[in-house]
């Protein structure tokens with residue numbers, strides 16, 4: 551039976567996010583057990599063991615609604631970050647906060663500036679809300695802040711800067727970013743997406759929280775999905791002026807963050823040893839991959855995240871399939887805007903070595 555009800559006009563031009571097949575489906579299709587997953591940018595080392603214990607204790611409370619304001623978590627997180635509790639918005643992943651910011655601040659006549667190529671959810675959500683995405687190409691894989699500034703018009707309401715950038719892993723230089731934030735007019739929201747903040751160990755990386763004091767139009771987004779290994783529980787946070795937060799409260803679901811997520815995040819903050827260990831392992835993996843790729847003559851974008859965009863110089867789809875046949879799943883650059891590259895998650899040393907050996911033999 552043909553459905554005669556049409557969705558909103560704008561949705562005729564928007565595709566659903568391409569989720570792809572699950573690892574289990576791919577394994578059974580190819581008849582390969584234990585495919586090494588170097589494709590998703592999660593924490594391959596899992597989460598802190600103490601989080602698992604804490605979650606077991608919460609199971610008796612599942613019949614209650616979660617705290618819609620996530621007070622206990624935001625209080626703990628505020629102490630940890632050295633900010634006020636009323637500057638912290640806890641979201642169902644930082645993905646939700648991106649959507650809520652756009653929903654709360656962008657009128658349909660207004661524009662939002664973002665890079666190309668970057669995290670695709672900025673553009674999708676701006677379009678869904680009826681605003682206009684204004685795209686500024688990356689320069690050598692890095693946000694071109696000068697060009698972004700030059701793109702500001704009287705219609706600009708928001709600017710997204712993804713730092714480190716997904717999918718390139720690159721960062722913007724801290725002095726450049728400070729000048730940029732100072733130059734953006736105060737009525738424009740700057741959304742600094744720091745989903746991979748913890749992995750950014752370069753001295754050139756900006757510690758952005760102190761800038762909040764002077765720039766009430768700055769919003770910093772972080773997440774428990776990456777280094778804390780809690781992607782499955784959907785929990786992220788935004789640090790911002792309390793007046794911006796008040797607007798987000800008007801458009802959020804009442805119980806947006808589930809109880810297990812809140813409990814897990816609180817426990818995760820307490821286990822900083824786990825976090826440090828993951829960062830160290832990532833650093834070692836990164837140094838190993840960089841050295842080996844250089845020996846093999848491949849170039850890559852300098853990364854400050856837990857993944858690398860490697861330029862293979864051949865069709866990314868083809869290499870992805872060849873690697874899959876050898877039991878390694880990577881992300882083809884072709885679906886990310888880099889047709890001759892692959893995006894590879896930095897994994898355990900064993901997996902990193904297996905990847906390099908396989909690449910050598912392709």
Ligand SMILES: Cc1ncc(COP(=O)(O)O)c(C=O)c1O
Pocket residue numbers: 591642643644645646669712715716743745772773774775781784785786
């Ligand atoms: C740059 C960036 N921002 C935000 C997110 C969303 O993260 P989450 O919703 O899991 O907090 C991701 C996820 O991959 C990302 O890469």
